[in-house]
Amino acid sequence: MNVRKIRLHDTENIHSSEDRDEYEKDYARLIQSPAFRRLQGKSQVFGAGSGDYYRTRLTHSLEVSQIAREVARRLGKNYPFLAKKEHPGLTMDPEVVECASLAHDLGHPPFGHKGEEVLNRLLTDEFGLSYEGNAQNFRILMFLEKRAGSDSGLDLTAAVLLAINKYPFCIDEPGRLKGVYKMEWEGINFLRQTWQMPEGCATLEAQLMDLCDDIAYSTHDIEDGIRAGKIQMNRDLFEDDRLIEHVVQEIVNDPNHSKVDWEHVDMNDMVKQVLSQYVQQWEDIYVECGREPSRTRREMKARWVRKFASEVGIIDDPATGWKRVTFTREGRQDLELLRTMEILKKLAWVTLIKDFRVQRLHKRSEIMIKRLWDSFKRVDTGRLIIPPDWLESYEQHKGKWSWERMAADYISGMTDAYAEKVYAEFFASRSGSIYEMD
Numbered sequence: 112m113n114v115r116k117i118r119l120h121d122t123e124n125i126h127s128s129e130d131r132d133e134y135e136k137d138y139a140r141l142i143q144s145p146a147f148r149r150l151q152g153k154s155q156v157f158g159a160g161s162g163d164y165y166r167t168r169l170t171h172s173l174e175v176s177q178i179a180r181e182v183a184r185r186l187g188k189n190y191p192f193l194a195k196k197e198h199p200g201l202t203m204d205p206e207v208v209e210c211a212s213l214a215h216d217l218g219h220p221p222f223g224h225k226g227e228e229v230l231n232r233l234l235t236d237e238f239g240l241s242y243e244g245n246a247q248n249f250r251i252l253m254f255l256e257k258r259a260g261s262d263s264g265l266d267l268t269a270a271v272l273l274a275i276n277k278y279p280f281c282i283d284e285p286g287r288l289k290g291v292y293k294m295e296w297e298g299i300n301f302l303r304q305t306w307q308m309p310e311g312c313a314t315l316e317a318q319l320m321d322l323c324d325d326i327a328y329s330t331h332d333i334e335d336g337i338r339a340g341k342i343q344m345n346r347d348l349f350e351d352d353r354l355i356e357h358v359v360q361e362i363v364n365d366p367n368h369s370k371v372d373w374e375h376v377d378m379n380d381m382v383k384q385v386l387s388q389y390v391q392q393w394e395d396i397y398v399e400c401g402r403e404p405s406r407t408r409r410e411m412k413a414r415w416v417r418k419f420a421s422e423v424g425i426i427d428d429p430a431t432g433w434k435r436v437t438f439t440r441e442g443r444q445d446l447e448l449l450r451t452m453e454i455l456k457k458l459a460w461v462t463l464i465k466d467f468r469v470q471r472l473h474k475r476s477e478i479m480i481k482r483l484w485d486s487f488k489r490v491d492t493g494r495l496i497i498p499p500d501w502l503e504s505y506e507q508h509k510g511k512w513s514w515e516r517m518a519a520d521y522i523s524g525m526t527d528a529y530a531e532k533v534y535a536e537f538f539a540s541r542s543g544s545i546y547e548m549d
Contacts, residue, residue, distance in 0.1 A: 115207075151170075178416065214271070227243070243288070245291075350383075357465070371446055
């Protein structure tokens with residue numbers, strides 16, 4: 112039995128065509144799912160619908176999958192141990208990494224990270240439940256999403272499910288902020304035990320997907336910020352002490368900052384150095400590109416993606432006895448490049464997310480999600496205004512999941528535009544049409 116291609120609920124593949132590889136079936140199930148299509152209407156940084164140029168969760172996921180697939184192919188050529196497939200978690204199939212990358216953001220609610228933050232706070236404060244985008248991925252993939260012949264989500268292969276599972280923990284354990292909800296963790300943990308995965312370790316494919324997500328975030332979102340005029344490519348901005356201070360503070364506040372060993376460098380000096388080199392590179396490319404900003408943006412982004420992607424490698428991790436996918440140089444972890452990527456991620460955060468106009472949009476979305484939640488959170492009133500198929504599903508499964516979790520599922524599945532539509536139906540002065548299709 113190939114443990115990488117088993118499925119939790121269709122072990123005999125009776126609902127699958129036999130003329131395609133199992134990973135090809137996973138790919139088709141993902142891109143044809145409503146949850147995947149809805150990513151086109153969910154914010155990445157700027158609100159979905161802000162303009163034709165700016166990335167949404169859908170285009171971001173496609174770009175992550177492209178980077179991850181190509182890096183996986185290169186790693187397969189450069190690391191002979193991968194070809195031996197001595198352990199299912201120490202394998203690197205480009206098709207698996209591609210599928211995982213396409214699915215990695217399905218659990219994000221409308222309005223980006225602000226929506227996730229608000230839903231988590233509401234659920235935690237009122238019902239002692241958590242909401243987290245990575246955990247919600249598995250709610251969708253293993254339970255909520257529907258496909259022909261299955262009432263158990265998309266029923267993806269073990270390899271793809273575990274390649275999405277970058278936080279291999281049950282989030283309901285005390286103190287856990289990331290992971291998988293208990294209901295879905297039973298299946299994920301069964302697969303991990305079947306594979307004999309070390310506790311707390313993610314597969315190489317999951318690690319690669321996660322790193323490529325960071326590569327995309329630290330390059331593509333900055334490109335969007337430059338295009339929107341939120342990041343002014345001049346030395347006045349990049350050498351401003353306030354910007355440097357804000358970037359440093361975001362690094363300090365990040366609970367994961369110790370992973371790249373900031374304690375052994377002067378953080379302020381390195382941030383200043385990276386930002387100075389970044390704007391110098393922009394000035395050089397600007398001249399090369401005939402002083403055309405659009406060409407310069409694209410070339411700048413392409414060079415950074417190439418630089419990051421070309422230095423992805425695999426090393427032994429003595430702390431876990433497992434292996435780690437990371438940036439490498441001469442067979443060792445390249446901490447300097449990891450820190451550089453973190454600085455660029457924080458640059459995007461402080462110049463884009465912390466912009467007061469974006470914060471106003473976040474405040475607006477917070478109000479909408481809070482009022483939608485108040486409308487749906489009680490079963491006696493919420494059941495009157497939720498679509499019939501959701502109510503039917505709740506009645507069928509209410510022994511395994513609460514109304515509050517279902518209400519969060521419903522809100523989190525909304526696109527930005529649909530959340531605004533429902534909010535307007537409830538609270539705007541205009542009246543909607545009962546003939547509009549949900």
